[in-house]
Amino acid sequence: MQALISAHSGLRWIALFLLVFAIINAFTAKNYEKKHRLVNLFTMITFHTQLLLGLALYFTSTKVKFVDGWMKETMYRFFGMEHLLGMLLAIVAITIGHSKSKNGTTDAEKFKAIKIWYVLALILVLAFIPWPFRSELGAGWF
Numbered sequence: 511m512q513a514l515i516s517a518h519s520g521l522r523w524i525a526l527f528l529l530v531f532a533i534i535n536a537f538t539a540k541n542y543e544k545k546h547r548l549v550n551l552f553t554m555i556t557f558h559t560q561l562l563l564g565l566a567l568y569f570t571s572t573k574v575k576f577v578d579g580w581m582k583e584t585m586y587r588f589f590g591m592e593h594l595l596g597m598l599l600a601i602v603a604i605t606i607g608h609s610k611s612k613n614g615t616t617d618a619e620k621f622k623a624i625k626i627w628y629v630l631a632l633i634l635v636l637a638f639i640p641w642p643f644r645s646e647l648g649a650g651w652f
Contacts, residue, residue: 518567564594
């Protein structure tokens with residue numbers, strides 16, 4: 511169980527780095543090249559991997575309990591509903607952005623899709639990560 515938690519917590523930093531890197535590429539690059547497509551693809555793959563690890567945790571973690579009054583408990587509500595829903599929306603946004611960038615006909619269209627959808631995903635990810643300064647969630651940096 512601890513290995514699963516560590517993998518999910520550690521991989522979030524790689525996922526977050528790739529997401530920010532893909533956004534910076536979209537705003538700074540002139541021509542859409544294979545390396546940009548690969549960064550966008552690896553970002554999407556990393557987030558889908560996070561989803562699989564997160565789902566394994568969702569069904570085995572002690573932080574997800576559907577007991578009477580679970581919605582009144584901050585930690586159970588966050589991990590049982592808010593974190594899952596927010597991250598699912600972020601993954602959907604990343605998947606849409608990657609698909610639209612892949613199907614774009616011009617470099618500008620491809621970068622525009624990444625700018626819009628990946629920035630939306632970044633906002634969602636930052637909002638729904640169980641940051642350590644949210645002490646009521648009992649999460650750490652790793």
